[in-house]
Amino acid sequence: MTSVQSKLYADDVSLVVVLLDANPFFWATSSISFSQFLSHVLAFLNSILLLNQLNQVVIIATGHNSCDCIYDSSSPPQTHSSENGALPALYAHLLQRLEEYSEGFPIRATPSTAPSEYVAIMNAIFSAQRSMVPIDSCYVGAHNSAFLQQASHITGGVYVKPQHTDGLFQYLVTVFATDLHSRSFLQLPRPAGVDFRASSVFGQAQGDASSAADRKRKAPET
Amino acid sequence: MPQVRIIAKSFMDMVASLPASKLDKLYQNVFICEAILRSLPPLAKKYVLQLLYVDDAPITAKTLEEWVLADGSSKHKVAIDRLIQLRIFTETVDRKKEVTYKLNSTFQSNLQKHLKNGGVLPREAMPANVTARLPSLDELGQYALEQWERFLLHLISPSQTDARTSFSSSMMRVFQRGLLTQRDKEDPTLTEGGFQFLLMDTNAQLWYIIREYISNSEERGIDPADLISFLLELSFHVTGEAYNMNTLSDIQGIMIKDLADLGLVKLQQGRKESWFIPTKLATNLSVSLSDSSFRKQGFVVVETNFRMYAYSTSKVHCAILRFFAKVEYQLPNLIVGAITKESLYDAFKKGITADQIISFLQQNAHPRVAEKIPSVPENVTDQIRLWEADLNRVEMIPSHFYDEFPSRDVFEAACDYAREWSGLLWEDSKRMRLVVKAEIHMNMREFLRGQK
Incomplete structure (x- = not known):
């Protein structure tokens, strides 16, 4: 499969869609705690919003077998409620939604292995490829995720597996905060051997659902 | 633009x-x-x-x-x-x-x-129970445009009395510098730069004025750094929210009144407190450097017969149109005129170019015609350009005039010589006179000396 060339973008405005893995099965075994992870991600999201006033951020939390949109920077700002005090809108709103979301978690021990889901995921990746939306992946698990590697590869995104999770913010900012326009001028991590084995999807599907933050980036329609 | x-x-x-x-x-x-x-x-x-x-x-x-x-x-x-x-x-x-x-x-x-x-706002907006009904975003946009138009009108025709702003006359003179020239006892007239200024879009105009305002601030005893920081801070406020005036410093309090005159903020007075409401002009300040998202709706329709209908109540629009068109009559919401050779010649004389006029007409095209391509009929734009080219028909070439040749042979040899150097501009063989370009005058002189 040939990877798409990234489109020529004239400006540095981005719409960043973050898929945040909030699956408790993964975070229970992870080397970095979810709250630590979240603080890196929040700083990263702030830096996206800082870079350009037209930038937008959408966060989708993905769980074990569900997902929900929990934050959209373009929706009108929530009024500060007194209990949140001076806590900035992004945090308060996001944390609240994240809590609501995780309360609704159906905690089940038996993961579903329906092949139909695989088809849906691949469809999503192919349509991202077709509409030239790069999928970047940042993977904090123990082994490389062949699945995400492939997804990033065919959509022209970047796949990173940070060596030091305590410096996660620096990885996020260095690689993923790069707008598509600047990507054509900067040295970014290149795939060092993508695992193309088709079997990997089925063989590792459950273990590799532990992606930390996949991120789609899209130039605004305007 | x-x-x-x-x-x-x-x-x-x-x-x-x-x-x-x-x-x-x-x-x-x-x-x-x-x-x-x-x-x-x-x-x-x-x-x-x-x-x-x-x-x-x-x-x-x-x-x-x-x-x-x-x-x-x-x-x-x-x-x-x-x-x-x-x-x-x-x-x-x-x-x-x-x-x-x-x-x-x-x-x-x-x-x-x-x-x-995360991003924190410079100051907290006032709660809705203190401020009564705040203007809607549309009303605020309308207010900003009106304020700005009034300022422009005051700027270009200071004699008009209904266009008063609280800017001091010395401040107005600073703004007018470069845009107007004043000869003794005559009404001031716009300079070439002034015309260009009027044809710019609102954001570009605003920047020009703000720039003058800042660069002149030291003479008024205000630190330009204070001014810049306040203007930038202002652009982070939320459009349409009310902010209490008592959160401003003394200098900022003076500045905010000037900014209200320009339409950047609207000032309102409550029973006890007073507040300012930033308009889109203010919140776009830091954005407007690069793009102009604040577009006015077009209003001009130009027909193939050179007639022009401008759906506008603005006096500034009328004043601008008068620069290059003959305004025939004016209804409350409509200005009807014609683009004529005479009206354009007047415009060209004042230093407005055909391209400026055409781009003004195109950018302010009424939504009905703006969808069409071209939005201004081609025969009109072509004719405007042709009339401009007419004025540039005369080309100045420094040259020298020769006459009183001693014989026809010498005259013809001189003509041939000039032709060889491709410097012959005109010859009159009957009376033996010719004109050559100045740059070959020295060669010509050498040649004629040799002929003697």
């Missing part, structure tokens, strides 16, 4: 030209750091972000270059130059001639705070 010479400098260039101590002072304000970061070229923004948490050691120029692909080297240079110019990077060259950069520490810590805490 016609390329306008008088607006060449951008706001950030102005910031960059401030002395070092003033710049360092500016960076103590979080909002300025934010606005400045956003104004940087994309690569420069990336560098700042990547170095934000690299604390101690300065980074070498070599390391920085390694981040960039070969294609991007020119952009890299532009980015670095800008960062140094704005004193965000300080450059040091050590004994081994190795160049290193260090991030401005105030700038750095402010942005770090921003990343940790």
